[in-house]
Amino acid sequence: MPDQADSSHIPATVPRKSATFDxxxxxxxxxxxxxxxxxxxxxxxxxxxxxxxxxxFLGASMSRYPLEGYRERCDTAVVLGSRFASKPIELxxxxxxxxxxxxxxxxxxxxxxxxxxxxxxxxxxxxxxxxTEEERGHSDKLVYQVLPSRYGMNPDDLRRADAIExxxxxxxxxxxxxxxxxxxxxxxxxxxxxxxxxxDQRSACRHPDWTGPDDLAIKIQELREITAWEKPIYxxxxxxxxxxxxxxxxxxxxxVVVVDGMQGGTAATQEVFIExxxxxxxxxxxxxxxxxxxxxxxxxxxxxxxxxxxxxxxxAKALALGADAVSIGTAALVALGDNDPALEDEYQKMGTTAGxxxxxxxxxxxxxxxxxxxxxxxxxxxxxxxxxxxxxLTVMTMELQTLARANGKSxxxxxxxxxxVALTVEAAAMARVPLAGTSWIPGT
Amino acid sequence: MTVxxxxxxxxxxxxxxxLQQAQEGxxxxxxxxxxxxxxxxxxxxxxxxxDGHAGxxxxxxxxxxxxxxxxxxxxxxxxxxxxxxxxVKGDVSQSLAASGHGGLVVVEGSASARAxxxxxxxxxxxxxxxxxxxxxxxxxxxxxxxxxAGTDLGDSIYEAEIYIRGDVASLGADCxxxxxDEQHLAVVAQLLDRAKLEADPASFTRYGSARKLxxxxxxxxxxx
Numbered sequence: 001m002p003d004q005a006d007s008s009h010i011p012a013t014v015p016r017k018s019a020t021f022d023x024x025x026x027x028x029x030x031x032x033x034x035x036x037x038x039x040x041x042x043x044x045x046x047x048x049x050x051x052x053x054x055x056x057f058l059g060a061s062m063s064r065y066p067l068e069g070y071r072e073r074c075d076t077a078v079v080l081g082s083r084f085a086s087k088p089i090e091l092x093x094x095x096x097x098x099x100x101x102x103x104x105x106x107x108x109x110x111x112x113x114x115x116x117x118x119x120x121x122x123x124x125x126x127x128x129x130x131x132t133e134e135e136r137g138h139s140d141k142l143v144y145q146v147l148p149s150r151y152g153m154n155p156d157d158l159r160r161a162d163a164i165e166x167x168x169x170x171x172x173x174x175x176x177x178x179x180x181x182x183x184x185x186x187x188x189x190x191x192x193x194x195x196x197x198x199x200d201q202r203s204a205c206r207h208p209d210w211t212g213p214d215d216l217a218i219k220i221q222e223l224r225e226i227t228a229w230e231k232p233i234y235x236x237x238x239x240x241x242x243x244x245x246x247x248x249x250x251x252x253x254x255x256v257v258v259v260d261g262m263q264g265g266t267a268a269t270q271e272v273f274i275e276x277x278x279x280x281x282x283x284x285x286x287x288x289x290x291x292x293x294x295x296x297x298x299x300x301x302x303x304x305x306x307x308x309x310x311x312x313x314x315x316a317k318a319l320a321l322g323a324d325a326v327s328i329g330t331a332a333l334v335a336l337g338d339n340d341p342a343l344e345d346e347y348q349k350m351g352t353t354a355g356x357x358x359x360x361x362x363x364x365x366x367x368x369x370x371x372x373x374x375x376x377x378x379x380x381x382x383x384x385x386x387x388x389x390x391x392x393l394t395v396m397t398m399e400l401q402t403l404a405r406a407n408g409k410s411x412x413x414x415x416x417x418x419x420x421v422a423l424t425v426e427a428a429a430m431a432r433v434p435l436a437g438t439s440w441i442p443g444t
Numbered sequence: 445m446t447v448x449x450x451x452x453x454x455x456x457x458x459x460x461x462x463l464q465q466a467q468e469g470x471x472x473x474x475x476x477x478x479x480x481x482x483x484x485x486x487x488x489x490x491x492x493x494x495d496g497h498a499g500x501x502x503x504x505x506x507x508x509x510x511x512x513x514x515x516x517x518x519x520x521x522x523x524x525x526x527x528x529x530x531x532v533k534g535d536v537s538q539s540l541a542a543s544g545h546g547g548l549v550v551v552e553g554s555a556s557a558r559a560x561x562x563x564x565x566x567x568x569x570x571x572x573x574x575x576x577x578x579x580x581x582x583x584x585x586x587x588x589x590x591x592x593a594g595t596d597l598g599d600s601i602y603e604a605e606i607y608i609r610g611d612v613a614s615l616g617a618d619c620x621x622x623x624x625d626e627q628h629l630a631v632v633a634q635l636l637d638r639a640k641l642e643a644d645p646a647s648f649t650r651y652g653s654a655r656k657l658x659x660x661x662x663x664x665x666x667x668x
Contacts, residue, residue: 037660150543150562153524155485155505182659194545194564194583196603199658204581208542208561209501209520218480219520222501225460226485 081232101127116389261307312399
């Protein structure tokens with residue numbers, strides 16, 4: 001029986017919030033109820049998904065010889081586009097800069113990406129909005145994207161590019177087109193895209209002149225004819241059905257297949273799209289590699305992987321699973337200065353915090369990167385930011401070499417699945433490597 | 445003097461290389477046989493006649509050239525054309541002049557679906573009909589059609605202008621009928637003259653953007 005005399009002292013339970021209706025979910029319901037429109041943001045999937053952190057390298061042991069960490073050579077060069085192109089791209093490191101448009105990024109940011117990548121002997125990529133002089137002028141190797149919108153599409157730029165990337169989709173939104181809201185459609189951006197200034201631009205999600213792999217094969221033929229069969233042609237797909245999409249890209253005549261996982265960023269799209277469409281990078285790589293191997297095209301058609309690459313360890317694990325190179329976007333922006341805690345006061349004024357700022361579409365980036373406002377963009381020094389990117393790429397490369405040597409590899413492309421184990425059953429199933437301490441690969 | 449390039453003896457690469465290197469002159473491509481990517485990527489004021497049917501992407505991304513296809517042309521004819529002139533004597537398949545930035549494209553017959561899709565400044569004149577979703581997301585330029593238009597004409601159109609003489613099966617989102625003023629009559633008359641096609645400009649109806657979808661608004665959800 002309860003003690004009636006002590007009823008005023010019944011211990012209270014701690015306030016308990018729902019795991020289903022957590023704080024973020026509740027805030028989103030309130031925001032939706034107030035505005036009547038879906039949430040738009042930049043970046044990639046923020047949810048927890050199986051990733052490279054769930055893999056470990058085994059390193060050398062009695063049966064594997066390591067290489068001397070500071071003395072013995074470990075090559076990092078990679079050639080992309082050797083299948084059909086007469087002038088394939090030769091990169092000094094297997095880490096490239098992913099496509100990001102002028103428009104979503106400031107001219108200073110594009111210049112900084114070019115400077116940093118060029119210092120390291122690697123490539124940058126245009127985006128949905130055409131090629132700028134800042135970008136071409138500061139990128140020794142520039143990949144020109146052919147997107148559904150065809151904004152700024154120009155045969156002269158096609159011919160002065162070093163490679164061509166046909167974008168079928170991106171990991172943040174497989175099946176979605178680009179989005180750039182009016183705040184960033186300045187006179188210059190509008191002029192490049194043949195759009196009215198200040199409108200909300202919603203790009204097409206399908207190419208205007210081809211549908212399916214049979215058409216794509218002919219489209220690729222046209223692009224090769226226009227560029228005298230010199231340029232490597234990449235096909236970029238969002239990670240959705242990587243086995244089939246990779247096989248169909250090869251069938252269509254691609255020199256390089258780029259697979260972008262759901263952690264890959266976007267300038268802007270619906271939150272629901274980013275978090276609920278597509279599959280993790282880790283899950284996509286083995287499927288793409290399987291398609292290439294079954295077609296006897298592994299290492300003949302190169303595989304570039306992107307989406308959540310942060311360190312040399314991530315690069316090494318992607319290569320070990322069969323990629324030829326990786327692309328970075330979000331990490332490169334952070335290296336330039338995106339989401340820097342030094343700008344916390346300004347993030348707080350916008351109702352966010354360093355590390356969480358993702359309203360890139362609003363164009364108010366205090367770091368001067370995801371903006372078209374001149375007074376903000378001029379905050380970014382392209383030379384210093386380019387140097388930071390080069391430093392970061394240097395560290396990633398050294399980390400990659402460290403892991404490769406530890407596994408006895410004199411070339412980073414010699415890393416292999418046999419060097420890896422998984423920490424979780426999910427990662428073991430996706431990556432198709434054994435659970436650590438066992439010989440068990442789920443599903444085999 | 446006309447230089448003849450015979451696809452019965454030469455490859456598409458050889459023919460295109462010859463055309464792309466030419467800076468001037470008159471060329472005739474024999475036995476095209478529906479080959480793809482013919483006369484694409486040209487960059488000089490050369491005159492070219494394709495002596496039959498062309499496949500996909502004929503005259504793609506062309507600058508300054510004057511190209512005539514004596515037969516029909518496949519998907520993406522004159523895609524992303526930058527300038528100059530492209531004329532097709534017969535019919536064309538889908539995506540005519542897709543994303544075209546400039547120049548004049550004339551089809552004496554009819555065009556299939558998505559004619560003028562994403563057009564960015566090109567002028568297009570079609571003697572016959574155009575298929576569904578023509579001028580989809582059309583950004584700039586003029587589309588003149590002497591016949592009928594299929595469903596969803598001008599869906600999500602930006603600042604391009606459409607002139608249709610015949611019937612329109614239906615208009616797409618944000619595309620509306622607009623009045624024909626003197627300036628519009630003059631535009632149609634001039635384009636018909638350049639296209640060498642005859643019709644009374646006053647018999648055309650003008651369509652363009654209602655500009656309601658230029659900014660996100662909850663009140664426009666019914667348009668999608």
